[in-house]
Every structure is written in C-alpha cells, then in structure tokens.
Amino acid sequence: MDNIEKILSFIVEVEKLKNVHRQTKPVGLERFENSAEHSWHVCLTALMLKDYANDEIDINRVIKMLLIHDLGEIDAGDTIVYKSETHDVKAQETAGINRILSTLPGEMSKEFLELWYEFENGETADARFAKAIDRVTPLLHNIHGGGHSWKTHGITKEQVFSVNQRIEKGSKELWSVMRNKLEDAVNAGILE
Amino acid sequence: MDNIEKILSFIVEVEKLKNVHRQTKPVGLERFENSAEHSWHVCLTALMLKDYANDEIDINRVIKMLLIHDLGEIDAGDTIVYKSETHDVKAQETAGINRILSTLPGEMSKEFLELWYEFENGETADARFAKAIDRVTPLLHNIHGGGHSWKTHGITKEQVFSVNQRIEKGSKELWSVMRNKLEDAVNAGILE
Numbered sequence: 001m002d003n004i005e006k007i008l009s010f011i012v013e014v015e016k017l018k019n020v021h022r023q024t025k026p027v028g029l030e031r032f033e034n035s036a037e038h039s040w041h042v043c044l045t046a047l048m049l050k051d052y053a054n055d056e057i058d059i060n061r062v063i064k065m066l067l068i069h070d071l072g073e074i075d076a077g078d079t080i081v082y083k084s085e086t087h088d089v090k091a092q093e094t095a096g097i098n099r100i101l102s103t104l105p106g107e108m109s110k111e112f113l114e115l116w117y118e119f120e121n122g123e124t125a126d127a128r129f130a131k132a133i134d135r136v137t138p139l140l141h142n143i144h145g146g147g148h149s150w151k152t153h154g155i156t157k158e159q160v161f162s163v164n165q166r167i168e169k170g171s172k173e174l175w176s177v178m179r180n181k182l183e184d185a186v187n188a189g190i191l192e
Numbered sequence: 193m194d195n196i197e198k199i200l201s202f203i204v205e206v207e208k209l210k211n212v213h214r215q216t217k218p219v220g221l222e223r224f225e226n227s228a229e230h231s232w233h234v235c236l237t238a239l240m241l242k243d244y245a246n247d248e249i250d251i252n253r254v255i256k257m258l259l260i261h262d263l264g265e266i267d268a269g270d271t272i273v274y275k276s277e278t279h280d281v282k283a284q285e286t287a288g289i290n291r292i293l294s295t296l297p298g299e300m301s302k303e304f305l306e307l308w309y310e311f312e313n314g315e316t317a318d319a320r321f322a323k324a325i326d327r328v329t330p331l332l333h334n335i336h337g338g339g340h341s342w343k344t345h346g347i348t349k350e351q352v353f354s355v356n357q358r359i360e361k362g363s364k365e366l367w368s369v370m371r372n373k374l375e376d377a378v379n380a381g382i383l384e
C-alpha cells in the first residue's frame with residue numbers, strides 16, 4: 001500500500017475513538033463525552049491557555065501530543081484517572097498506541113510514538129503542560145455538572161485534590177484558579 | 193472578569209459544539225458525527241497529510257484554523273456542504289463566530305477571528321489546504337458507509353465531483369486519490 005493510502009486507512013481506523021466513552025458528561029449534555037471530542041476540546045483549551053504555562057513551551061508540539069494522546073484507548077478503553085494509573089491499564093494503552101501508530105508510514109510512526117511516550121512520561125515542559133490541560137476539562141464537567149462522576153465513582157475530595165494537584169506542574173496559575181473552584185465545589189456540597 | 197476566567201468560560205461555552213450534529217456518520221457508527229469530534233478528526237488528518245499540500249504550508253496554523261473552523265455552528269448549526277454556500281448560512285456562521293470569539297480576551301479574540309476569516313476566504317495556501325482536508329472526511333464516511341448522506345439528501349455524482357474538486361486547490365495528489373475512490377463508488381452503485 002502506498003503512503004497516502006496507509007494514512008487514509010489510519011484516518012478511518014482512528015474514528016473508533018469517537019466510540020470510546022469517558023466518565024464525565026459535557027456541560028449541558030445528558031450523555032457521556034467521547035475521547036475524540038475530548039481530544040478536540042483539550043487542544044483548544046491548551047491553545048487558549050498557553051500563556052499560563054510555568055515554563056517556555058512549544059504550543060504546536062503540545063497540540064500534536066493532545067491530538068494523539070488518547071489513541072491507545074481505541075484498544076484499551078477509557079479509565080477514570082483516579083483508577084487508571086495501574087500497570088495493567090498502562091500496558092494496554094501502550095500496546096494500543098503501538099498497534100495504531102504502526103499502521104502509519106515508518107518515519108511518521110516513529111515520530112508520533114516518541115511524542116506519545118514523551119506525553120506519557122510527563123517530564124518535559126510540553127508534556128507537563130499537556131497533562132495539566134488534560135485534567136482541567138473533566139474538572140469543569142464535574143464542577144458545572146453537580147459532581148456527577150465524583151459521585152458515581154465515590155471519589156473523595158482528598159482524591160480530587162491529590163490527583164489534580166499535578167496541574168500545578170504545568171501551570172501554577174491555572175491550578176490556583178482550579179483549586180479555588182474545587183473549594184467552592186466542596187462548600188456547595190458537590191464534592192465531599 | 194480576569195482573562196483566565198474569561199478563557200475558562202469560553203472553554204465551557206464551546207462544548208456546545210459537541211451537540212451540533214453533522215450530515216454523515218463516522219465509519220462503523222450508527223449515529224451522526226458531531227462537529228467537535230469532526231474538528232479533532234480533521235486536525236489529525238491535516239497533520240498526517242501535510243506533506244501532500246501543493247504549496248508550502250504552516251501546518252501549525254492549519255491546525256489552529258481547523259480547531260476553530262466550526263465554532264460558528266454553535267449558533268448556526270451544521271449545513272451540508274452542497275447546500276451551505278448561501279448568503280444566509282454564511283451570515284449566521286459569521287455572526288456565530290463573532291459572538292463566540294468576542295468572549296475571549298481582546299487580543300486573542302482578534303487573532304482567532306482573523307484566522308477564521310482567512311479559513312473562510314480560502315485564498316492563502318494554509319486555508320486552501322485546511323479546506324481540502326475538511327472535505328476529505330465526509331467523503332470517507334460516504335465511501336465507507338454506502339453513500340448514506342448522498343442518498344438521504346439526493347446528492348448526484350455531478351454535485352459530488354464538482355463540489356469536492358476544490359480538494360485539488362489544496363492537494364492535487366490527495367484529489368487524485370479521492371477522485372479514484374469516488375469513481376469506485378460510482379462503479380459500486382453507491383453514488384449515482
């Protein structure tokens with residue numbers, strides 16, 4: 001198969017991400033979010049909040065990371081962050097991203113796999129910011145949506161503050177604003 | 193309201209794009225695509241096909257265009273391309289994008305409105321490529337999905353070839369491949 005046909009097959013294959021359901025509902029909607037529309041939303045969020053990164057970042061690399069960050073879920077499914085950092089979940093996502101990206105022409109496959117590992121490891125400035133942004137939108141869903149996924153999954157305020165404090169590694173300013181919103185959520189009784 | 197709060201409100205407001213339904217169904221799904229997941233899909237498609245652009249392009253600007261290109265539909269709704277190029281539809285989308293982007297801090301509002309107009313006008317190399325990519329994914333949906341939206345809307349092969357020939361303005365190579373796929377669709381009887 002020539003390269004353009006390989007890429008078009010990849011483009012059709014990744015549509016499956018539109019059928020991977022997440023744990024939160026978009027503000028105002030009664031259905032769960034899927035990982036494809038989530039990926040768009042975090043790219044746009046990163047773009048609009050780029051000036052709040054702690055360190056100098058390359059927003060174009062951040063957006064590329066976020067465009068592909070969830071592709072491993074096509075095989076692995078989405079797991080709520082409070083339960084996702086286990087060896088098994090990570091191994092499934094890693095196998096998934098390797099399978100999907102290996103369908104691209106060789107050079108591209110390598111380039112995007114490296115970018116995905118950089119995101120996963122979360123050590124570079126770009127990856128820290130991308131990971132911070134990835135935490136913001138589900139918090140907004142819960143804050144504006146009566147804490148629906150916290151309640152469904154029995155997530156406590158201690159878990160929410162502890163897991164989301166990582167936002168600070170990407171943007172202290174953003175974490176300060178989000179922490180205030182979470183404290184408001186506790187005061188409003190939607191996070192216990 | 194300070195800037196970070198303005199941006200977070202924008203981020204919540206644009207979620208409404210997840211509830212704007214398009215005219216085609218993603219490959220393998222029984223439901224219609226929404227404009228948010230479509231926006232992700234075209235960004236990823238542009239990124240993967242960037243080397244096939246006719247002219248030198250800035251893929252990062254193309255992706256930014258595609259991230260925001262459909263935001264006007266939050267107020268205007270989506271219209272099938274074969275019927276969308278009327279004065280009324282364009283006026284509604286223009287009013288919509290102006291309303292949405294005006295909620296951002298001033299400088300950003302101006303920057304992204306200019307980018308949206310550049311996309312709409314379709315004259316620069318970046319805009320021509322972005323518009324070409326925006327045509328590719330609904331064609332793939334129809335080609336892999338029995339021509340469902342062509343049939344529903346009574347779209348003829350003459351209309352499909354004439355409207356989508358614009359792909360050529362962004363990428364001759366991509367149009368050549370897509371034209372072959374459309375000819376196969378005619379031969380298979382799913383496009384008449």
Ligand SMILES: [Ca+2]
Nearest residue numbers: 262265270271
């Ligand atoms: Ca549209």
